Amino acid sequence: MIGKISIDLHKVSKTVNLAIPTLAILFFLAGWKLSYYFHFGTIAFALLTLINFFYMRVQTGHALLRNFGLMGQARYMMESIGPELRQYFFANDTEEKPFNRTERSEVYRKAKGVDSATSFGSQHEFDAREVKVRHSMYPILKDQQIPYSLTFGSERGIENTYTIDKPFIISAMSYGALGEKAVRSLARGAKKAGIPMNTGEGGYPKYHLDEGCDLIFQMGTAKFGVRNDDGTLNDAKLSELVNKDSIKMIEIKLSQGAKPGKGGLLPKEKITDEIAELRGVPKGKDVISPPFHPECVGAQNTVQFIAHVQQVSGLPVGIKLCVGRPAQLEELxxxxxxxxxxxxxxxxxxxxxxxxxxxxxxxxSVGMPLYPALKTVNDLLSKHGARDKLKLLAAGKLVSPERQMVAFCLGADAVYSARGFMLALGCIQALQCGNNTCPVGITTHDPELQRGIDIDVKSDRVSNYVHNLQHDLEELLSAAGCRSVQELSFDHLYIPSESTLAPYVTR
Ligand SMILES: Cc1cc2nc3c(=O)[nH]c(=O)nc-3n(C[C@H](O)[C@H](O)[C@H](O)COP(=O)(O)O)c2cc1C
Known part of the structure; x- marks a missing residue:
């Protein structure tokens, strides 16, 4: 009878660790007695013996290496390529985070202009969690829709209003987080698609301006590009910047969904001479923006600061925030x-x-997810009679038309996307944005990695993505029986009991 076969890794490693010096001795004897060619083996195994001795007897930092020697190192090697192995071989189409393969593929297809019709059935959830859009029994035709148009600043009656005719905007990503070629591809793509692009908090938007698309200049908490030495706003620098034709609006970033209550972070690996100059920061140190604007330490002075920026710039001025405590938002x-x-x-x-x-x-773990946050902001604005005083933009994984529809139903007037556009550029979700090692050249300043990006090809992808999003959005609107996104409402959503929106439904 054959017994149970199992692998005892401890025994295997003991055997390997004994075999290495034994082989070194055998090769030595063979080289001495038979042919000196065997000494190549002697050298190789002697080296491995020394390394193993170092791991198991000298170094003290890694218990695994102390106990298992070279076999322990094999574990570290396998672990380091684990994400790739899982992504290529083992993860199913709907389980990866933050975007699963189905979601990424949809963006790739839209960016490449490939038909995204699906067969047999959906891979999405039809359980108690996913929000769905309610269609109308009486859909309308696309040519019955009202062409989209949204004018910022119209409520204040300012001279420099800004109008968009598509409900999509490239969300803030700084030059610094992104490399030059990615910024140029996005900016050129935005121009081709006829949509604006947010500069992110990277300071003077040199490459964005070069490409000539419409820009929303973002003023982060460090105010790179428009700051005084004490971190307050330098009015003269702001006035000079807004004189550039391409700069259409200003966004004051109060907080960001991924790190609300914490300032921006640009790791030192990504700080080139040029970035240090554009941001006015030293090289060789992580650049950490403060968690808040010194001018905004309460509701009263935050509103005064908004008024000040509106007055100095003469442009439409918005704020970006992640919702924390609704009571504080209401106070604002x-x-x-x-x-x-x-x-x-x-x-x-x-x-x-x-x-x-x-x-x-x-x-x-910090901050409110988009859907309930958007509903909260929309409701609070309505409660205080302020909903028609401003526009509402939304960001947070809105990479597909169906998620965007939900945002419109919750009150958004237009949607922002950052990672949707990164995927359109060819992002493979390698999760290395902070290391300067992005394998597809998007979030890196390494010229060898950026070589992979052809700006003309990638800017076409950005433009295709917008075009196909718009196409799908119009189809969904027609199915919902609506002539414009403004006609969508909370009632157009089917909200199951386990959804984050469930508490808002009166049953
Ligand atoms: C690489 C990268 C850089 C970003 N840089 C900024 C930034 O400079 N300022 C900011 O307000 N948000 C920044 N964001 C956040 C995005 O603008 C956006 O708010 C957020 O990612 C949600 O949109 P998404 O789910 O479509 O990516 C960045 C996001 C990414 C992925």
């Missing part, structure tokens, strides 16, 4: 009403949002 809205000062838009960034780099605890 009440203050806006009291001062009769409103930002021209609020960008609601869900806690599921992405980033170039952030502490894990923040990415995983």
């Amino acid at each position: 809205i009440v203050e806006m009403v009291a001062q009769n000062t409103f930002p021209d838009w609020i960008s609601v960034d869900g806690s599921e949002g992405g980033t170039g780099a952030a502490p894990k605890a923040f990415i995983d």
